[in-house]
Amino acid sequence: MRLRLTVNGEPRLIDGVGGDESLLSVLRRVLRLTGAKNACEQGECGACSVYLDGALVCACLVPAGQAAGTEVVTVEGLAARGELDPVQEAFVQAGAVQCGFCTPGLVMAVHDLLRRVGDPTDAQIREALAGNLCRCTGYQKIISAVQLAAGRVNGHHDG
């Protein structure tokens, strides 16, 4: 099947997409955007989180055909002109990255949280990130990164 969609602002036309293929597979296999990770194939880990028409989704659970005509944003699309997004910068500064395999998905989930809730409480952070497994950090530095990014996103301090 032929798929037409916008990925990170660029229109894309992709041929030879399988009817049972996931959006994640199309991103990684065809578009070579490997930022979204394949870690569980069943929506349990969040490592493949992307925006699909603005909604945070697990790309592994989206049939590629459903992405026709949509706008997809992956972690590669967050950094504008080579400058890290404030969420990405906060992950770097807070030490929220270890092996980093969960990081692209978590960066997307935190980005999604902070555009909905400017200064999230601990409860809001945990509920929003419940679907992103991290095996290395114990999540503490990730929560620090959210708090750091919240300050930055809202201009509370310049960090």
Place this chain on the structure above:
Amino acid sequence: MATTTVSRTRGGVGEHTVRVDAAAKVSGAFQYASDLRADGMLCGATLRSPYPYARIRGIDATAAAALPGVHAVLLAADLPGRRTFGLNLDDQPVLADGLVRYHGEPVAVVAAETPEIAYEATTLIAVDWQPLPAVTDMAAALRPDAPRLHESGNVLRHVHIVHGAPDTAGADVWVDGYYETGVQDQAPLGPEAGLAVPADDGGVDLRVATQWLHADREQIASCLALPQALVRVSLAGVGGAFGSREDIHMQVHACLLALRTGRPVKMSFGREESFLGHVHRHPSRIWLRHGATRDGRLVTVKARLLFDGGAYASSSPAVLANAATFAAGPYEVPNARIEGTVVFTNNPPCGAMRGFGAPQVCFAYEAQMDRLAAALRLHPLELRLRNALRTGSVLPTGQVVTGSAPVRELIQWCAGAPMPVLEPPYARDQVHYPGGTGNVTHGEGLRVGVGYAVGFKNTAFSEGFDDSAAARVTLGLVGDAPVAEIHTAAAEVGQGLTTVLTQVARTELGVERVVVHTADTSVGNAGSTSASRQSMMAGGAVQAACRMVRDRLVARARDQQARDQQARDRRARDQLTRDQCAADGEPLPEPAELCDGLLLAAGVPVAKLTDLLAQAEPVAATAVYRHRPTTGFDDAGQGDIHAAFTFAAQRAVVEVDTELGVARVRHVAAAVDAGKVLNPVGFEGQIEGGTAQGLGLALMEELRVENGIVRNPSFTDYLVPTILDVPLVETHAVEQPDPGAPYGLKGVGEVPAVVSTAAIVAALRDATGRALNRAPVTADDLVGLRPPPASAGPPPVPDVPGQWPVPYYPHPQPAPGKG
């Protein structure tokens, strides 16, 4: 070591430094093994055994090979070299050779144009199976009538430690206990993957997510009948390891397929295959008897350990030895008898996982200490303080603790750490209750519990293993700026080694710009990234190489000074030749150090680094670091087994909905014997992450193996802690430098995972009043629906000779006691 260097060059040892790979990882640019690709690449897939124990009467791969797009279907007979591999013993078939011994054992491998075709081909391979009665219980494996799974029998290793007079020493109070732990999985987020590319010279280049490049190379070369020089292994991005990548998984398969097809071959596991394709933490059964005087002095510890090694050896011999040496805990015990046995069964093979035998025994001995304290009417921490190890203490193996051992300081910090302020029940965000948005409690049934645990773990390889790490350091100019390059074979698996090595080079060489090359086998063996050892081993090697570089720069400066002197002399007297002058150069005053782009001699700048580097080639040096030697066990289980120890203590606070058996850990206070913290954020990350994995074993993580079949190989049913499960961990470093280690550091990667399971289960006992002698604890346990596992008593000690592993070692090396 001059402290001035540390303070002047930014990002050195001990400083908060941003990870060198963080920017690439947050932007999605960092390339993990599963992200690799190559032109003309084929995809590999593996057919695995659906049976725990079965004979293969025949395999018909005709249909699979005939599927369009399939390039190779390979079986055991296609291996040109040795058909088995293994870390401690060469006993594990690369591909099943007529017999499978566990569910998930590789039987055949396929290379095809796409992963889908490769998968489909595996479904077309017809195997004529003859299932056999499987041995799936570790105690049953010891029975004389049990099927023998290997020629050597079912006893993989037996260790017997006798210390003092354990059978005659009297005690005022005795406490007997029985404990069990389940199978934990490392569950790294990045599944196994690698890309093998055939080379023109007949060899193969493999990029793979691994923990030990040289061990991979040795096993690949042996199985492919290639000289080691023709197998070049380099590290691909690693998505976590925790022990799971220490054994071979797809390395030989991918290289074999690449050589046979003449095409690059990528293999990338899915989650289910990852669970089936790597070793796990050993399940254990532990019987303990503690005797103490009325005033709370330990007199005797008797221990019988039974570990299920699964179908093949992996690193089980070393895991068992570790468990046995730690079975009495971080306490002075004058009399001990510790008997440990690891057996073969038809369960999945077990091997290395963070803690390496120590978490299982810590769970057991710390439960005993709490019960003993209760019997003696002592506070649990008071009993521990009275018996805590210190420098100079003697372990049950006879080994004297020579390094720092601030066990009392760790305990006292936990005792004094402020308790968390919990929001009151009936007035919280639902997210903060046990069960979270499952909405099970609004405060009903809640009880708080507090528990403590103290434990320890060795750093680096043990039992006389010749443990070393090599590093090459080059200092040169890029443009006008001095740049240090580090090249090792030490694997960065996510823990932050690359950053630590960068910090070491900054501190030693006084330069800010450091490049760490991709780890590969073109430099010397660095050993495994495991056993909490790489900061010490690779860090020590980089430190030594940097100091060799510095010494060469000192010589260069001395030559320069001599030439300058000669020039002055020539102008003055015009007598001496240049060569004589150089040969007679005066030594520079000691100590020499590199700091902020200057070479200092006794604190006085004598040359600019850029000048020294501009006048000749870059300066390079290769160094090999070794820790102090260790020994194996003697006939009584005595020996200088371990190189160094790290201690830790934790206090856990839990909240349990005692009616429903739903638990939530609310706070952990973690005190760690750090020696010297090299990177504060990285250090905290290790403690927080290790604690989370210990929490998993305490409350939810168990690979369920029923009759040899893995029942839950997915993230839906093998549960790892989410952000709602892991509480705030407050970390405190006790920094007492370990003499003999670089900067006085200690390995800290494993020890939080050793103690946190024990601390959390102790807190659950406190909240519920139940025995809870099995980890992970289930809801049934917490509400009393399942009685504590009982034991009729330990199985008899196997009739095997001596302390060594029973099977014959094909290699001349001693048991690589790792961990």
Place this chain on the structure above:
Amino acid sequence: MDFVQPTTLTEALAARAALTDGLPVAGGTDVMVDLNLHRRSPPALIDLGRVPDLADISTQDGWLRLGPTVTYDRLMTVLRDDLPALALAARSIGSPQIRHRGTLGGNLGTASPAGDAHPPLLAAGAEIEVVSTTGTRRIAVTDFFVGPKRNALAPGELISAVHVPRARGPQQFAKVGPRNAMVVAVCSLALALHPDRLRVGTGIGSAGPVPLPATDAERFLEGVLSEGGLWEAPRPLDVAVRSRFADLVASAARPIDDVRGTAAYRVHALRVLAGRLLDRVWEGYEKAGPR
């Protein structure tokens, strides 16, 4: 595999009729797991995501009409007042990523015994509207589930709507899992008071081959409330009532031991949850009375 993308219900039904083994897909959160893990390979996927009518929520005569492709995310935000138990259940499902995609109709179509939306629909007395090229019928939710992962849909039928009476009294939902988030239910329970009808509704999840109503418990509590005049003049319930109700809920379960929990625990937990949910809804009713 074909991927069919109808844009009207008529087209969808035509595709459903033509592709007998075609698999309808909405959010993909169940279907794609099966495809990714090679558990099934239907000849075609029929994407319902481009049929606008199927994503509507409307109200008529005190009944809500929920389109089958309404996501959990919308259920948990939009229905907080109108169907509180369903909103609570939706919030307990998975993660934001799953709730943005997973749908009510998908949950019914999959018909997993652990489907989280099912108990609230049972407790509320929902009816499932299904449609085919030959017509429309409504199935009581209690008749919809016929076995584990099996429902009452005939070949060629699609779920076109879920009809649920708007809540007139308090509703509650709770779900026990083996972890504090992201769980498949070990068991779950929904409880609704329907003062307008003088009825009590219950739904048990993940403790039987299908979601189950605790009918005896419902009748018992209705009896107590009616005989005591408590619908009209609510006052604290007797401890024995709470206990009896909890026992009756627990005895309605038909659980098995599986990898997520034991049968004994499920019965135990349902007893505990039944008492707690009764406390909560009755406290709410005492305070607010009927709506």
